[in-house]
Amino acid sequence: MTTAFENPLHEHGKVTKIADPCIMVIFGATGDLTSRKLLPALYNLVQDGELPAHFACVGFARREKTHDQFRYEMKEAIDNFSRTKPIDIEIWDTFKEQIFYHQSEFDDDRGYDELNCFLSDLDRKFGTKGNRLYYLSTQPSYFPDIIGRLYKHKLIYPVKEFTNKWSRVIIEKPFGHDLESAEELQKEITQYLDESQIYRIDHYLGKETVQNLLVFRFSNIIFESIWNNRYIDHVQITVAEEIGIGTRGRFFEEAGIVRDIVQNHMMQLLSLVAMEPPISMKADDIRDEKVKIVESIRQIPSLDFDKYAVRGQYGQGFINGLDVKGYREENNVAKDSNVETFVAVKLFIDNWRWDGVPFYLRAGKRLPKRATEITIAFKNAPGSLFCAKGKKLGQNLLVIRIQPDEAISFRMNCKVPGITTPLQPVKMDFKYESYFGAAPPEAYERLICDCMVGDNTLFARIDEVLASWRFFTPLLKKWEKDKLKNFPNYPSGSWGPIQADELFSNIECQWRLI
Amino acid sequence: MNDTNAVVEIVNIQEALNKGHEPSQNYLFNLIVYSPTVARSHELKEILSRVTEKFPCRIIQIEKNNDFKANEIKVKVSKEKLGKVGREVICDVINIKVSNSQMDRIPFLILPNIVADLPVYLIWGDDPTIATATLNTLQKFSTRLIFNAAWSDNIQNFSIRILELLKTIKIDSMDITWGLLSGWKNLLSKVFDSEEKLNILKNCKKLKISYVYEKPQDEIEAIYLQGFIASSMGWTLAADELQHEHQKALCYRYNNKDINVILDPVKSSDEKSKTISSFELTAKDGNTINLNSLKKGSKVILHVSSDEKCEMPCTFALSDINRGFNFLKEIFYQSTSEHYKEMLQIISKVNWEK
Numbered sequence: 009m010t011t012a013f014e015n016p017l018h019e020h021g022k023v024t025k026i027a028d029p030c031i032m033v034i035f036g037a038t039g040d041l042t043s044r045k046l047l048p049a050l051y052n053l054v055q056d057g058e059l060p061a062h063f064a065c066v067g068f069a070r071r072e073k074t075h076d077q078f079r080y081e082m083k084e085a086i087d088n089f090s091r092t093k094p095i096d097i098e099i100w101d102t103f104k105e106q107i108f109y110h111q112s113e114f115d116d117d118r119g120y121d122e123l124n125c126f127l128s129d130l131d132r133k134f135g136t137k138g139n140r141l142y143y144l145s146t147q148p149s150y151f152p153d154i155i156g157r158l159y160k161h162k163l164i165y166p167v168k169e170f171t172n173k174w175s176r177v178i179i180e181k182p183f184g185h186d187l188e189s190a191e192e193l194q195k196e197i198t199q200y201l202d203e204s205q206i207y208r209i210d211h212y213l214g215k216e217t218v219q220n221l222l223v224f225r226f227s228n229i230i231f232e233s234i235w236n237n238r239y240i241d242h243v244q245i246t247v248a249e250e251i252g253i254g255t256r257g258r259f260f261e262e263a264g265i266v267r268d269i270v271q272n273h274m275m276q277l278l279s280l281v282a283m284e285p286p287i288s289m290k291a292d293d294i295r296d297e298k299v300k301i302v303e304s305i306r307q308i309p310s311l312d313f314d315k316y317a318v319r320g321q322y323g324q325g326f327i328n329g330l331d332v333k334g335y336r337e338e339n340n341v342a343k344d345s346n347v348e349t350f351v352a353v354k355l356f357i358d359n360w361r362w363d364g365v366p367f368y369l370r371a372g373k374r375l376p377k378r379a380t381e382i383t384i385a386f387k388n389a390p391g392s393l394f395c396a397k398g399k400k401l402g403q404n405l406l407v408i409r410i411q412p413d414e415a416i417s418f419r420m421n422c423k424v425p426g427i428t429t430p431l432q433p434v435k436m437d438f439k440y441e442s443y444f445g446a447a448p449p450e451a452y453e454r455l456i457c458d459c460m461v462g463d464n465t466l467f468a469r470i471d472e473v474l475a476s477w478r479f480f481t482p483l484l485k486k487w488e489k490d491k492l493k494n495f496p497n498y499p500s501g502s503w504g505p506i507q508a509d510e511l512f513s514n515i516e517c518q519w520r521l522i
Numbered sequence: 523m524n525d526t527n528a529v530v531e532i533v534n535i536q537e538a539l540n541k542g543h544e545p546s547q548n549y550l551f552n553l554i555v556y557s558p559t560v561a562r563s564h565e566l567k568e569i570l571s572r573v574t575e576k577f578p579c580r581i582i583q584i585e586k587n588n589d590f591k592a593n594e595i596k597v598k599v600s601k602e603k604l605g606k607v608g609r610e611v612i613c614d615v616i617n618i619k620v621s622n623s624q625m626d627r628i629p630f631l632i633l634p635n636i637v638a639d640l641p642v643y644l645i646w647g648d649d650p651t652i653a654t655a656t657l658n659t660l661q662k663f664s665t666r667l668i669f670n671a672a673w674s675d676n677i678q679n680f681s682i683r684i685l686e687l688l689k690t691i692k693i694d695s696m697d698i699t700w701g702l703l704s705g706w707k708n709l710l711s712k713v714f715d716s717e718e719k720l721n722i723l724k725n726c727k728k729l730k731i732s733y734v735y736e737k738p739q740d741e742i743e744a745i746y747l748q749g750f751i752a753s754s755m756g757w758t759l760a761a762d763e764l765q766h767e768h769q770k771a772l773c774y775r776y777n778n779k780d781i782n783v784i785l786d787p788v789k790s791s792d793e794k795s796k797t798i799s800s801f802e803l804t805a806k807d808g809n810t811i812n813l814n815s816l817k818k819g820s821k822v823i824l825h826v827s828s829d830e831k832c833e834m835p836c837t838f839a840l841s842d843i844n845r846g847f848n849f850l851k852e853i854f855y856q857s858t859s860e861h862y863k864e865m866l867q868i869i870s871k872v873n874w875e876k
Contacts, residue, residue, distance in 0.1 A: 013716070013717055013720075015711060015714065015715050015720070016720075016754040016755060016756075017710050017711040017714055017715075017750075017751070017754050018711050018715075019707065019711070019859045019860075019861045026711065026712055026715050054839055055839060056839070057705070057709070057838065057839040057840060060712070061712070061824060061836040061837060061838045062836060098820075098821070099821075099839060102821070102837045132834075133834055134834060134836065135833055135834060135836065439548075442548040442578065443548055443577070444550075444576075444577075
């Protein structure tokens, strides 16, 4: 980002982000992420006039390919996966001239030397001023080596030495495998990069509904004033997927669902739901508050893991009435795999606001439907005015649906018309689509654009990542040591193992049926 | 107001609105649209279609019809379903056709039919320099006033009037022409977003803005664009004169040096949009920056050159402000910007009619 320069043509109050001229180099450019997300995102940014005109994109990967082959594949990808269809040929014809391919092994120094020369040529051709955005979309084990070689070949500019050009690195999750490996990775990459150059992407943060969490909480006083342990009984966060692991068997065998979803995406959702108001909307002010939440999560006592965390693995079952195979029958999965495809956790945040309020997190593959939701369950109204003694009214529920069908709904009790007073829970519903139409920008569009602008608000900072690992690593280590004998323990198409229901200490509470 | 003689054809608006009412119907805002003539109504319909294709709202259209009998007034209520099947946007449309003499009655027809607690956007399809009681009444319960410089006969008077209004009213006001220009404003902001490029603008000797000319209103975007540059850069107006064939020349002063600005109308061609077609800047040191509109105005090609070097041309996509969401964001959500006020200050000093 250009600093200390004020553009008199920039209209104040208008949230226009001006991305710097740059070259984006995608490592692992032949992978799924590039074709499904990254190139469609770049194309949509071009279409919306958000990408700088002085821009080029270079795909870096091991396979032999010409520029034209790569362009052809990317056009197919945009055709298939772009949120705007059909592809605008005139826009594509211009954009494709800005797309290139560079073949090299990730550990081949010559490839980086050639890359350096190639990027310099592109700088001259496209006026990209030496600015570099490296997107690491490779196996995590390559991250340190790629970054080290980029530095060695002067493709990364030390922040203190260069003020007229920048280099930034977007790192895909997972950042490390546990606390130690995350610390080790951080140690390795910070030999070459300043924290301000590291953009740890969590695409959940780029979703409109996730960004709306801050707006919803901090621009509506009615909710913020009851957002505490006095009024809230518990919070549930669910990330459910009906799909299995598909072609990701090898990755999933190493990761499991805690590393794939809970440690990163769900902790981001948790911190946005629970954080205190930041002093400003600046990146570090928001991230300071988020990290306080993750650091305040009470560590689970090692002898009580089973009371606070439940793991599961899907077996054969039915999704939408169709037979599906169990996890152990999936490709590249061990027949006796002990990897979890479901997890449910109860945790507490030890601060004034949340003292005593349980947060229930669950995530799973092969659950009955795809849904990411946050449920705020409020305490019951006191007294027994409207129901028989000992019975309780239905809780007020505020449900924030992150995906799909982005929405916010509120459940309240209502009188059924008539001379008696039976109560009926009813819902007030706000659906994004009903108001703002479908097809909001993809998360990757926003995040790539933010990185070009130099805004890291929606990227995870290292202390957040480490705090999250600090919480989950003991659990993961125990699970690795203690193999479960009853795996698979839930059939595909169910809401997970029955033990997950037993996490609720209050017998009247249960997982919300989504 | 003489009620006894009014030829009133008013349906029961509430009853008509509730008929076929879908329980899940949502509204984002109220949109009141006033049109002083049938011809303007057609123009406004185009704008409305951009809004209704995307956003559920209640539209209250007021059409003054000079062919109506003196006391005639007609009200029709409909529900419009637009958009893709399964994702339709439903808008209530209350259409009020009214003769001139019945205009006083309009606020009383509108008030009970506003969806409570939602913003009220008022598109005033007339020249705001013409004072009317209806505008005064309606603006009191509006969240935002929307005018269009292109609907005014005299751009100088228009700027003076809007500047007065902005001083007195407490609500946001938006000018459609200014909103439609946002693609070019954003583009220039991007082009000059570095010390190096900004210096070329600071050293500007001559600026020529060409625009497609079909009717006198077509020049307003060009007038606005040069006013935006001049006010943003702190240029002060020294002289203005009309040249041949609608061409206008202005002289600004900056750092004790003259800057000549030429607004050049060009003939329409199928290839270009009906807006700005080129922006040609020449600096004192010989640097030039040229932006030329391509493909019906959706793309702009940038050429930067100096005596020593010539940068590779590059293409910018000009954000399509006519698309539903972009248009709405500009017109309904942007606050009245200081740049707009300062631009009006500059152009209010020029007699554009001479």
